[in-house]
Amino acid sequence: MDKIQMKTPLVEMDGDEMTRVIWQEIKEILLLPFINLKTEYYDLGLAHRNDTDDQVTVDAAEATKKYGVAVKCATITPNAARMDEYRLKKMWKSPNGTIRALLDGTVFRTPIVVKGIEPYVKSWKKPISIARHAYGDVYKASEVRVPAGAKAEILVTDRDGSQTRTPIHDFQGDGVVQGMHNLDGSIASFAHACFRYALEQKKDLWFSTKDTISKTYDHRFKDIFAEIYERNYRADFEKAGITYFYTLIDDAVARVIRSEGGFIWACKNYDGDVMSDMLATGFGSLAMMTSVLVSPDGVYEYEAAHGTVQRHYYKHLAGEETSTNSIATIFAWSGALRKRGELDGLPELCAFADRLEKASIDTIESGVMTKDLYLISSLSDKKAVNTTEFLREIAKRL
Ligand code: NAP
Ligand code: MG
Numbered sequence: 250m251d252k253i254q255m256k257t258p259l260v261e262m263d264g265d266e267m268t269r270v271i272w273q274e275i276k277e278i279l280l281l282p283f284i285n286l287k288t289e290y291y292d293l294g295l296a297h298r299n300d301t302d303d304q305v306t307v308d309a310a311e312a313t314k315k316y317g318v319a320v321k322c323a324t325i326t327p328n329a330a331r332m333d334e335y336r337l338k339k340m341w342k343s344p345n346g347t348i349r350a351l352l353d354g355t356v357f358r359t360p361i362v363v364k365g366i367e368p369y370v371k372s373w374k375k376p377i378s379i380a381r382h383a384y385g386d387v388y389k390a391s392e393v394r395v396p397a398g399a400k401a402e403i404l405v406t407d408r409d410g411s412q413t414r415t416p417i418h419d420f421q422g423d424g425v426v427q428g429m430h431n432l433d434g435s436i437a438s439f440a441h442a443c444f445r446y447a448l449e450q451k452k453d454l455w456f457s458t459k460d461t462i463s464k465t466y467d468h469r470f471k472d473i474f475a476e477i478y479e480r481n482y483r484a485d486f487e488k489a490g491i492t493y494f495y496t497l498i499d500d501a502v503a504r505v506i507r508s509e510g511g512f513i514w515a516c517k518n519y520d521g522d523v524m525s526d527m528l529a530t531g532f533g534s535l536a537m538m539t540s541v542l543v544s545p546d547g548v549y550e551y552e553a554a555h556g557t558v559q560r561h562y563y564k565h566l567a568g569e570e571t572s573t574n575s576i577a578t579i580f581a582w583s584g585a586l587r588k589r590g591e592l593d594g595l596p597e598l599c600a601f602a603d604r605l606e607k608a609s610i611d612t613i614e615s616g617v618m619t620k621d622l623y624l625i626s627s628l629s630d631k632k633a634v635n636t637t638e639f640l641r642e643i644a645k646r647l
Contacts, residue, residue, distance in 0.1 A: 255285060257593055258287040260289050260309060260313045260319035264321065266562035267561040267562040271640075279643060279644055284601065289312055291308060293305060295335050298324075302339075309348070310351040317549065320550075320582055321348075321550055321551070321552040321581070323555060327340045348542065349383055349542060352550065355380055355382065355545075356383060357378050360376045361376070363614055364614045366533040367627055369533070372507060373508070373510045373531070376510055377513075379521060380516065382436070382515070382521060385431040386431060390427050391427070392426065393425070393426050394424070395425060397420055397423050401418050431470075433473060436473045437473055437477060438544075438545040442545050444486075444493070447486070448489055450513065451489055453491050454512070455501060455513065456493070457500070460497070536574035536621050539552075540553065551580075572620035574621050576613070579643070611646050612646055617631075619633065619636070619639050620633045
């Protein structure tokens, strides 16, 4: 059999722990037998990030800008325990945060829906993607405790030194105050990424905030989305037969629960944080959640939403058998390969991505799955397999 040829390399970002083990096996068992895989490899494993003073993460992000498509393995975000474990020079920042900042990207998370893993919400038939604005608001806020008798105001000093004061509250009792911000530019980037992604996925886009209460702050989000939609995207949406609509977050939550799914829900930073966990749980499993970072100028980085599955890795190191679910990481590869195929005009590469996803889903739907799914699957005839067996079962069907 002739292997599928590629034109432009994918940016490949290797990672840590159990997902690093799986990464290698996916390539060996599912990709290399079929594709003449062309990648530009960056080792984002923590040891190498430490050796390069995290330069490798920046280089990988720059390469992603250059080539347009990347696939990333889960990586450790260091904490105090990791400082000792890896003898780190510094507590390096989250690679995802670094990459997101350099690409000015928005993250879209979408569950993979399979027979046997039923959503908790009975009406959900199709996946719901969530887009979280990843800048500002309460995540970049200043907060203080305020004593009784104090008066709090917002003071804005313009470039020319002129000042405006806006009262917050006259405190009769002790209390708290918080100041937060966002930027028109960041909101606009978020809007462009959402509209673009909706067009590409041919799915409706919903956007929700609390603009009835937050008449200036949240209203600014609503207005920027509306302006950009009218100016840049309305015609294309109509042509594609999809809709954009804005609604109050309370209404959005009610509609989401009653819906069949199959749309993209754009959320402000905090709402997206909370609602993405709600959706991941609602659809059944974090191990089945895919993630793609899309920049406003159309650069894509695919990954799994879950972490490095540390607990399984320590079992693996101790020589014990593991049953780690590789589906979300496989879909990161298929997503990246399909996108590369689309950009380079390689229909056989796109077709391979489709077949890889189908073989993965068929495997689970035929009752062969990893332990995490085995525990929640409603199929009557099912068996749990180990990490490598699962990949071999997919390969058989592929
Ligand atoms: P995690 O790796 O997502 O795993 C948490 C638990 O969820 C696992 O212990 C496992 O439960 C279950 N799980 C997650 N993915 C699974 C899979 N593919 N197959 C089977 N079970 C799965 O989160 P964590 O343990 O909190 O974090 C570990 C490391 O990942 C941390 O260093 C963190 O910084 C990093 N992280 C990276 C990313 C990223 O790169 N995008 C995202 C999140 C976290 P059981 O143990 O019960 O089997
Ligand atoms: Mg969260």
